[in-house]
Amino acid sequence: MISVAIQLKAQFYDLDPMGMVWHGHYARYLEEARCALLDHIGYNYQQMAESGYLWPIVEMQLKYVRPLQFQQEMRITATLVEYENRARIDYLIVDPHTEQVITRARTTQVAVDANSKEMQLVSPAIFLQKVQQVLT
Secondary structure: OEEEEEEEEOOHHHEOOOOEEOHHHHHHHHHHHHHHHHHHHOOOHHHHHHOOEEOOEEEEEEEEOOOOEOOOEEEEEEEEEEOOOOEEEEEEEEOOOOOOEEEEEEEEEOOEEOOOOOEOOOOOHHHHHHHHHHHO
16 A cells, blocks of 8 residues: 655653653644655645545544653654545554554544535545555
8 A cells, every 4th residue: 555654753842741742642643644645645635625525534543552752753654555435544653763663543534525515435536546646
């Protein structure tokens, strides 16, 4: 499938009172990796809106394996694993120096017609074309 990896560093403002990255910030890390993946495909949120579709996240799963500490570097790999009926993206966050797994995650997005607000049962042709262009 299609994968993109980005590197980030845990910042002080991400920490909870225990000195670890607060669990809620992981959603933002996933968003950054997801946007990099969608940019690579050529169908990020602006292109989605221009094509007449909204793509809300309908499901998000996270498995915290190890905590992130202040200034710890992380590599987040986002992989598109399903695209015909929905966009399912798997994520792997690892320490780039040790290759230890920090977090595993998954998000699912579905296309919604921007005008009618109806959920689409298959992905729009424009998204399928963009994915196929990258795959070939």
